Amino acid sequence: MNQPIPDPAPAKDRLRATLIAARRQRSGADRAAAARANAAHLRTLLAGARTVCGYLPLDSEPLRTDLLDHLVAAGCAVLVPVIAPDAPLDWCSYPSPSAPGAFGIAEPVGPRLGPGAASSADAVLVPALAVDRTGARLGRGGGHYDRTLALLSDHHRDRELVAVLFDGELLDVVPTGAHDRAVTSAVQPTGGIHRFRS
Incomplete structure (x- = not known):
């Protein structure tokens, strides 16, 4: 991972604003095509997984719930997150009815399984605005996934964090701080799967 810098927040905010603006400029057709291509890569990567932590994507993200439906149909247990303030993510089984959560993001309204439910996952799909070639990830700034990935690293289980x-x-450098957690791989529509650890 990159060398953490003392105060990465200004650099992260600038990069985040640039990336969010670029995503807003993408057409619906472009987003849908990216999601289809990513789903094809992820179906291959996740074949045989027994449990996967996914997420309910924003319209601006390169993923759709079709992938989660495919995994469930293939016999995989899928968990999706619920945001808790200043805490690791909680989880619910998918599919489940959803409603807008505290941040306006769709969240499941089914029974909560607790933050530890993710420890059973073979893979965790992680939303990101960018990742660098060491696996350093830039999210939207809430820290929820970093807290969850830190919790998962305590279980010393080899799993894909995608x-x-x-x-x-996929950038050369993403600014990082001491609490940021790296992913093990990334998926892109035409770039396919990039692995950051063997």
């Missing part, structure tokens, strides 16, 4: 990106979002 950032889901558009093409052009």
Whole structure:
């Protein structure tokens, strides 16, 4: 991982604003095509997984719930997150009815399984605005996934932590701080799967 810098917040905020603006400029057709391509890569990567932590994507993200439906149909248990303030993510089984959560993001309204439920996952799909070539990830700034990935690292279990990106979002360097957690791989529509550890 990159060398953490004392105060990465200004650099992260600038990069985050640039990346969010670029995503807003993408057409619906471009987003849908990216999501289809990412789903094809992820179906291959996740074949045989027994449990996967996914997420309910924003319209601007390069993922759709079709992938989660495919995994469930293939016999995989899928968990999706619920945001808890200043805490690791909680989880619910998918599919489940959803409603807008505290941040306006769709969240499941089914029974909560607790933050520890993710420790059973073979893979965790992680939303990201960018990832660099060491696996350092830039999210939206809430820290929820960093707290969850830190919790998972305590279980010493080998699992895929997969950032889901558009093409052009795998960068040379992403600014990082001491609490940031790296992913093990990333998926891009035309770039396919990039692995950051063997």
